[in-house]
Amino acid sequence: MERGPERVLKVVFLGTSSFALPALKVLHDSNSVGLVVSRPDRPSGRGRKINRPPVAVLADQLGIPLLQPEKLRQIRDAVSEFSPDVMVSASYGGWLPEWFLSMAPLGVVNIHPSLLPAHRGAAPVIRTVLQGDTETGVCFMVTDKGWDTGDILQTIRYSLDGTETAGELEVKLADLAAKALPGVLKDYASGEIRPVPQSGMESYAEKVTSEEAVISWSLSSEEIVRAVLAFNPVPGARTMFHSKVLKIYRAEVSSFSGPPGVILETSPLVAGCGKGSVRLTEVQPQGKRVMSAEDYVRGYRIQRGAVLGEG
Structure with a gap:
C-alpha cells in the first residue's frame, strides 16, 4: 500500500453520537470518507419514537453511503469491497471484533475523550467531571481486542477549570479531536508517528445509571x-x-x-x-x-x- 503524504486515504467512519459529528465533517471535507457505519435507529423516550443516530443523520445530509447493521458481520462484504486504508471510530457504541479490525491495513483509529489509560470505557467525560479532574484530553488510539487498551498515536491535553458541564466538555473535546484528526491520519499513514503502548494509572469509566x-x-x-x-x-x-x-x-x-x-x-x-x-x-x-x-x-x-x- 502506498504511504506517501500526498495520498488521500480511503476511510470508513464508525460513529453514532453527536461527539463524532465534527470528526465526520472534517473527513468529509477532505474527500476521504467513502462509507459511514452507525448503530441502528432505536425507539426512545416515553412515546418510544424512533430516533436516528446523529451520525446517520449527518451522513445522509452529506450524501455519504450509510450502513446501520445490527451485527458487523452483516456488512463484511461491503467494507471489503470498499477496501479502506484505515477506519476511524468515535463513540460508535459497539464491540469491534478482531476480524473487523484487520479489514484495513492501518486498522481502526479510535478517538477517545480521556487521557488513556485513565477513564477507559463508556462514560469518560462524565467520569472526568464527576471525579473533579483538573486535566483531560483526547487520545487517538489504534484499536485492539481490549476495551480502550490499544496503542496511542497522539494525545491532546486540555485543562479544566471546574465549571464545565459534561455536555460542554464533550463538545470542546470533539472539536479538538476533529482539528487534529487529518494530521494524525496523514502522519500515521506516512510513518511519521508510530503507535506506542499506553502507560500510567489505569481506570475504567463505567456507564452511568x-x-x-x-x-x-x-x-x-x-x-x-x-x-x-x-x-x-x-x-x-x-x-x-x-x-x-x-x-x-x-x-x-x-x-x-x-x-x-x-x-x-x-x-x-x-x-x-x-x-x-x-x-x-x-x-x-x-x-x-x-x-x-x-x-x-x-x-x-x-x-x-x-x-x-x-x-
Missing part, C-alpha cells in the same frame, strides 16, 4: 456540584421534592451552612449539604421546561425550611 444521578444531600457541597455538572445534560442530577422529581442542571458552592437538603435561602436558592451548601441556579421541575432558580422559586412559591430529597 439513572440511580447515580440521584443527589445524596449528605455529600459535601463540592461533590454535589460536581455531580450536577457531570450529569448535565444527561441523565440530569435529580432529587425528590413534594413527591415529584426536580432535576438540577446548574449549581455552585455557597457560603451558607445548614442541615443536608434543607432550603436555607430562596433568593438565591440555597440548600444545605453534609458539608457546606450549594446554590441552585438552573432546575427543571417534573414535566416542565428547564428554568432559572429565580423563576422556579417565584412560580412554585418555594419556602425556606422545605427539604429536598423527601417525597
Whole structure:
C-alpha cells in the first residue's frame, strides 16, 4: 500500500453520537470518507419514537453511503469491497471484533475523550467531571481486542477549570479531536508517528445509571456540584421534592451552612449539604421546561425550611 503524504486515504467512519459529528465533517471535507457505519435507529423516550443516530443523520445530509447493521458481520462484504486504508471510530457504541479490525491495513483509529489509560470505557467525560479532574484530553488510539487498551498515536491535553458541564466538555473535546484528526491520519499513514503502548494509572469509566444521578444531600457541597455538572445534560442530577422529581442542571458552592437538603435561602436558592451548601441556579421541575432558580422559586412559591430529597 502506498504511504506517501500526498495520498488521500480511503476511510470508513464508525460513529453514532453527536461527539463524532465534527470528526465526520472534517473527513468529509477532505474527500476521504467513502462509507459511514452507525448503530441502528432505536425507539426512545416515553412515546418510544424512533430516533436516528446523529451520525446517520449527518451522513445522509452529506450524501455519504450509510450502513446501520445490527451485527458487523452483516456488512463484511461491503467494507471489503470498499477496501479502506484505515477506519476511524468515535463513540460508535459497539464491540469491534478482531476480524473487523484487520479489514484495513492501518486498522481502526479510535478517538477517545480521556487521557488513556485513565477513564477507559463508556462514560469518560462524565467520569472526568464527576471525579473533579483538573486535566483531560483526547487520545487517538489504534484499536485492539481490549476495551480502550490499544496503542496511542497522539494525545491532546486540555485543562479544566471546574465549571464545565459534561455536555460542554464533550463538545470542546470533539472539536479538538476533529482539528487534529487529518494530521494524525496523514502522519500515521506516512510513518511519521508510530503507535506506542499506553502507560500510567489505569481506570475504567463505567456507564452511568439513572440511580447515580440521584443527589445524596449528605455529600459535601463540592461533590454535589460536581455531580450536577457531570450529569448535565444527561441523565440530569435529580432529587425528590413534594413527591415529584426536580432535576438540577446548574449549581455552585455557597457560603451558607445548614442541615443536608434543607432550603436555607430562596433568593438565591440555597440548600444545605453534609458539608457546606450549594446554590441552585438552573432546575427543571417534573414535566416542565428547564428554568432559572429565580423563576422556579417565584412560580412554585418555594419556602425556606422545605427539604429536598423527601417525597
